[in-house]
Amino acid sequence: EPEVTQTPSHQVTQMGQEVILRCVPISNHLYFYWYRQILGQKVEFLVSFYNNEISEKSEIFDDQFSVERPDGSNFTLKIRSTKLEDSAMYFCASRTDTGELFFGEGSRLTVL
Amino acid sequence: QKEVEQDPGPLSVPEGAIVSLNCTYSNSAFQYFMWYRQYSRKGPELLMYTYSSGNKEDGRFTAQVDKSSKYISLFIRDSQPSDSATYLCAMTRIQGAQKLVFGQGTRLTINP
DSSP states (O other), rough: OOOOOEEEEEEEETTTTOOEEEEEETTTOOEEEEEEEOTSSSSEEEEETTEEEEEEEOOTTOTTTEEOSSSSSOOOEEEEEOOOOOOEEEEEEEEEOOOOEOOOOOEEEEOO | SSSSSOOOOOOOTTTTEEEOOOOESSOTTOEEEEEEEETTTTTOEEEEEEEEEEEEEEETTEEEEEETTTTTEEESSSSOOOOOOOEEEESSSSSOOOOOOOOOOOEEEOOO
């Protein structure tokens, strides 16, 4: 069964460092998303991406964040200068035409 | 008032019991409703996806939507220990690149 894959599964970084989280969405999906979940809290929307551009972004998704689809398969989230409060699980998701959203297993980011 | 409200639990029931999980929402523009299951430190797994008011059944799971009351439910019949997880309700306004808004999640334990 096709699935969304994410790498790395866990990344530890120092505050102020740049981090890139990678995702391979399901191949025939056209809508891509990043969500995050701080430990013990709800899943929060960060950004949606369609037709090679951002469709919507939340107030969390400030200038420190960017997304890119560098080729036909990968979808990346970059955090330019990480802060302690960026520590969370980051989930990539992709969506069918009929609206079902499928999530990857997540990348756990720990900022020290 | 939060857009989506979900009792975080925890909820603990004996194996074989019928489980009822619920969410209420305030935004009448929500049209598509989903239930996800999330195991600890894993990505949300789509269980049910519904659009219209009424019931939708899939195996031991039944999703119920009452748009007039802004209330959705997930019923699990013949609950199993493997059903122990956090259950997240999520909803969105229209199709397209619209974001999902999640509830807090209800932590469920099925006791053998």
